[in-house]
Amino acid sequence: xxxxxxxxxxxxxxxxxxxxxxxxxxxxxxxxxxxxxxxxxxxxxxxxxxxxxxxxxxxxxxxxxxxxxxxxxxxxxxxxxxxxxxxxxxxxxxxxxxxxxxxxxxxxxxxxxxxxxxxxxxxxxxxxxxxxxxxxxxxxxxxxxxxxxxxxxxxxxxxxxxxxxxxxxxxxxxxxxxxxxxxxxxxxxxxxxxxxxxxxxxxxxxxxxxxxxxxxxxxxxxxxxxxxxxxxxxxxxxxxxxxxxxxxxxxxxxxxxxxxxxxxxxxxxxxxxxxxxxxxxxxxxxxxxxxxxxxxxxxxxxxxxxxxxxxxxxxxxxxxxxxxxxxxxxxxxxxxxxxxxxxxxxxxxxxxxxxxxxxxxxxxxxxxxxxxxxxxxxxxxxxxxxxxxxxxxxxxxxxxxxxxxxxxxxxxxxxxxxxxxxxxxxxxxxxxxxxxxxxxxxxxxxxxxxxxxxxxxxxxxxxxxxxxxxxxxxxxxxxxxxxxxxxxx
Numbered sequence: 001x002x003x004x005x006x007x008x009x010x011x012x013x014x015x016x017x018x019x020x021x022x023x024x025x026x027x028x029x030x031x032x033x034x035x036x037x038x039x040x041x042x043x044x045x046x047x048x049x050x051x052x053x054x055x056x057x058x059x060x061x062x063x064x065x066x067x068x069x070x071x072x073x074x075x076x077x078x079x080x081x082x083x084x085x086x087x088x089x090x091x092x093x094x095x096x097x098x099x100x101x102x103x104x105x106x107x108x109x110x111x112x113x114x115x116x117x118x119x120x121x122x123x124x125x126x127x128x129x130x131x132x133x134x135x136x137x138x139x140x141x142x143x144x145x146x147x148x149x150x151x152x153x154x155x156x157x158x159x160x161x162x163x164x165x166x167x168x169x170x171x172x173x174x175x176x177x178x179x180x181x182x183x184x185x186x187x188x189x190x191x192x193x194x195x196x197x198x199x200x201x202x203x204x205x206x207x208x209x210x211x212x213x214x215x216x217x218x219x220x221x222x223x224x225x226x227x228x229x230x231x232x233x234x235x236x237x238x239x240x241x242x243x244x245x246x247x248x249x250x251x252x253x254x255x256x257x258x259x260x261x262x263x264x265x266x267x268x269x270x271x272x273x274x275x276x277x278x279x280x281x282x283x284x285x286x287x288x289x290x291x292x293x294x295x296x297x298x299x300x301x302x303x304x305x306x307x308x309x310x311x312x313x314x315x316x317x318x319x320x321x322x323x324x325x326x327x328x329x330x331x332x333x334x335x336x337x338x339x340x341x342x343x344x345x346x347x348x349x350x351x352x353x354x355x356x357x358x359x360x361x362x363x364x365x366x367x368x369x370x371x372x373x374x375x376x377x378x379x380x381x382x383x384x385x386x387x388x389x390x391x392x393x394x395x396x397x398x399x400x401x402x403x404x405x406x407x408x409x410x411x412x413x414x415x416x417x418x419x420x421x422x423x424x425x426x427x428x429x430x431x432x433x434x435x436x437x438x439x440x441x442x443x444x445x446x447x448x449x450x451x452x453x454x455x456x457x458x459x460x461x462x463x464x465x466x467x468x469x470x471x472x473x474x475x476x477x478x479x480x481x482x483x484x485x486x487x488x489x
Contacts, residue, residue: 024476224317253449
């Protein structure tokens, strides 16, 4: 069975690629590991906020943040080389693991047209005004979140004749004698192994947060304690990334980093985030503090605290606070778990409820309380209300905890998505390690490497949609003339 394009993955990036390619008249097949009822991976569960002020404008800080967090160590002559026309770049620069300026420009320039394209497929947008606890600019997103995008583009795909194989996994890429991609070797329970031939393949199958072996290989010890934040993330096994690397794709993005979040391990909700970790104290399974909870505002701290919790014994921590937390306006909007906190009227009672050593927890809380100082508590900014005299300080928001009104949430590291991927061009072509696009191979979404040192919030869905659409459009340009000629002949 031969098609023009095979898209691996049915999330926002994959559906954008499939629909945009089908709009050019190409025959498109999508491979999706899950059932139709659960299609979409992580995209199905995300609220899908995007770093855009409105449908026509990206946020003012988008480009600067992507540049700031777009590289690791880079040779000192490379930035100057990158100011030249891309065609004149040396091969090593084209393959180097950093976020190319032209890739950032392509994201910024194509974001508004992509939003209007989505509107043409029936998707409506809403804006999100940050409340008192939130930081950052206005966000925009689809009404109904990522699921609305999947469903709307899914209807368009059906109307355009896109064929979707559910419960089907891509295992490896087929390659022609000349080195071009020639299709995909697939597996399903009903058919076993089988091959699908095509002229182009788009890998949009997400990261590897659902593969504990890859997580441990790249993220290191205790990665087994980082749970995907949604059921969709369990489907992200990393095969798409492995098959591209096996074909010589240039790696990009920070492989040992993932977008983390502090979540409640008891909850079955997607993204059961406890977004108030800077307003109490965190203790590990030994009852000891292990991180400065007041380092920064939540938006700049939640990845770091999630990673740090993962590396504690058993990957667990407990946020301890008192009832005054709930006096903060809008604070409950930052707590997404449906499970209530543990409550106690003494440290002994709390330690018993959390299975923590009583003496250690008591010492930890009382030493912290003794180190707090009078001052103005202000959740809207780093307020400077810090402890004094502790070897491990709390730099901001350090209020004493009432021992007669103790509450606690268990916290674990949630893995939203992994950051290691492959290098792509502005048209989503996968670049090999010699700096040249691999003929017929494209990638979009979490399979591409974009982030280093820290995730740029509200950009993952945006880049998936933009470069998914770019991939479909580019394939249309490359293959539609050939398709037309074959019809005429």
